[in-house]
Amino acid sequence: MTSKEAEAKSPYLWTRASPYDNWVDSTGLPVYDGHFIPDARTIKVARWDERECDAAFIRLAGQEGYTESRITELRPGAQSAEVKLAFDEAIYVLDGQGMTTLRSPDGKTSRSFEWQKHSLFLVPRYAIHQFKNMLGQKPARLLHFNYLPLSMAGNPDPVFHFQNPFEDPAALADPDLYSAAKVSANDEFLPGVGCWYGNFFADMRAWDKLDPNKGRGAGGSSVFIRFPKSPLWAHMSVFPPRTYKKAHRHGPGVVIVIPGGEGFSVMWREGEEKIFIPWQEGSVFVPPDNWFHQHFNLTGGPARYLALHSPYHFNMSAETVKDPAKDQIEYSDEDPVIRQRFESELAKRGMTSLVPPQAYTTPGYEWKYA
Numbered sequence: 001m002t003s004k005e006a007e008a009k010s011p012y013l014w015t016r017a018s019p020y021d022n023w024v025d026s027t028g029l030p031v032y033d034g035h036f037i038p039d040a041r042t043i044k045v046a047r048w049d050e051r052e053c054d055a056a057f058i059r060l061a062g063q064e065g066y067t068e069s070r071i072t073e074l075r076p077g078a079q080s081a082e083v084k085l086a087f088d089e090a091i092y093v094l095d096g097q098g099m100t101t102l103r104s105p106d107g108k109t110s111r112s113f114e115w116q117k118h119s120l121f122l123v124p125r126y127a128i129h130q131f132k133n134m135l136g137q138k139p140a141r142l143l144h145f146n147y148l149p150l151s152m153a154g155n156p157d158p159v160f161h162f163q164n165p166f167e168d169p170a171a172l173a174d175p176d177l178y179s180a181a182k183v184s185a186n187d188e189f190l191p192g193v194g195c196w197y198g199n200f201f202a203d204m205r206a207w208d209k210l211d212p213n214k215g216r217g218a219g220g221s222s223v224f225i226r227f228p229k230s231p232l233w234a235h236m237s238v239f240p241p242r243t244y245k246k247a248h249r250h251g252p253g254v255v256i257v258i259p260g261g262e263g264f265s266v267m268w269r270e271g272e273e274k275i276f277i278p279w280q281e282g283s284v285f286v287p288p289d290n291w292f293h294q295h296f297n298l299t300g301g302p303a304r305y306l307a308l309h310s311p312y313h314f315n316m317s318a319e320t321v322k323d324p325a326k327d328q329i330e331y332s333d334e335d336p337v338i339r340q341r342f343e344s345e346l347a348k349r350g351m352t353s354l355v356p357p358q359a360y361t362t363p364g365y366e367w368k369y370a
Ligand SMILES: [Fe+2]
Pocket: 248, 249, 250, 287, 293, 319
């Protein structure tokens, strides 16, 4: 059999496009690529009849076939079609106010909860679910995040992922499914920075339970989020006005969305040109595999970014910096262009840097925390 004949017989395995890419293309919906989306609240979406909503895919270079991000827009007062997915999905509310309803196939068990702008929640695999916009005058916009590209790499059949008859009634019946998140120690990951377990977080912009993340500089604080029984997880960092964090690098697939603040990030592959990404509320960007990235706050108030992570057991895509000497850059070692760019961007806004001069002369300099 020639390779062409083999391809005709086995289109999933013998084409360069991944099964996930083929499926995305088959929907005919807009696909946004490149390295960043300036404002995911305003990018154009198109009708997705099957899901009874408007939608678009955000398929940025750094997702690298690990993770999916997608926008759903619900028109005023509208609700989406009922959907059952064979994978977990984390959802961040970019705008609007609404309700999610989940039910078992026989309808005997159901759950519903309301969400608002900046909420973060998980819809567990196999739950039949539906989203409703509760405002009559304004659309609602959701950012969905999952590991469908990885799942489809293993099983390319869309029916398996979207019409899977498998049921998990215990998951939906769990009384704690959407109860208040609980904090636990985080020794496995980053000791001293709390890890919150839960499937519903009402407002990530207002979330203030963070702990000092001293290793990454800027006087920043972080929180880790684990969705119980899901491989998906997240973390959020908040850092003070007129500062910037240390550059670091790790694996692909981490989708970053900005709940609040204004600034920019720099991303680069070692030895190559730097890409500057301006951000504000609603911006989305993804650092590619093993590219350094670094975040800068250009306002007089704190800035925050929420990072949605690919499955936990893919250690290479964790946020962990395994070798600080190789994978994190101290202020004292950084390319001078970094500081120059930060200070010139601040100057345009009539501000000056609050990074202490000692940070540039003392390797491992640690900010003082109150
Ligand atoms: Fe990172």
